[in-house]
Amino acid sequence: LLGRAELRWTPPPWLDALPRIVACYPVATFLLLTGLGSAIIGAHAGIRWYQTRPVPKVLKVEVVPPKAPLVVRGKLRSAPLELRFAVSAARLRDVDQRIDSDIRLEPPLAGAWRWAGDRRLVFQPKLGARWLVGQKMKVMLGPKLLRKELRAPTQLSFTTAPFAAKITKLRQHEDPRRPTQRTAIATLSFSHPGSDSALRARLAFEEQLS
DSSP, X not given: OOOOOOOXXXXXXXXXXXXXXXXXXXXXXXXXXXXXXXXXXXXXXXXXXXXXXXXXXXXXXXXXXXXXOEEETTEEEOOOEEEXXXXXXXXGGXXXXXXXXXXXXXXXXXXXXXXXXXXXXXXEEOTTOOOOTTOEEEEEEOTTSBOTTEEOOSEEEEEOOOOOEEEEEEXXXXXXXXXXXXXXXXXXXXXXXXXXXXXXXXXXXXXXXX
């Protein structure tokens, strides 16, 4: 079957009255159309700017966790924490300078941040301050730490050095007068300072027969 469709459109009443409204209020109509046109142009310009705006580069940051404590001039000192950036990241005025804002540790530790060049940021704990053993920590980065065209993660995490012990020297002593009695003399090395009493409480010997 073949049919025929007809489309009919009846204009709304306000459309018929539009010419009369324009004739009665020409100034208001002109201002209305001008404002509408300006809004359309402004919206188009804003969208265009948003699409073509420069997007900050997200930097790759390497966290170098602090090692075990160091002995410096006969004194025990905590090792530094280091952040390494893939590109030149420091603001020109901050190169090789101490930084007191837009970066912090969680949990906090007394010390100072300093740029070493423009790609390395180093935290040196204050003399007497100690990293906790094997603890997970965070570095919080603020928005004004780096050059304005760069963007870095706002949070970095790392784990401090764990406690480690090893035998650096071991020898066996036999007394000729007591051939059945043997003595082992061992030298132990530890990654962190400790106490003799704590060592004795946890030290045990086990004989292994081959």
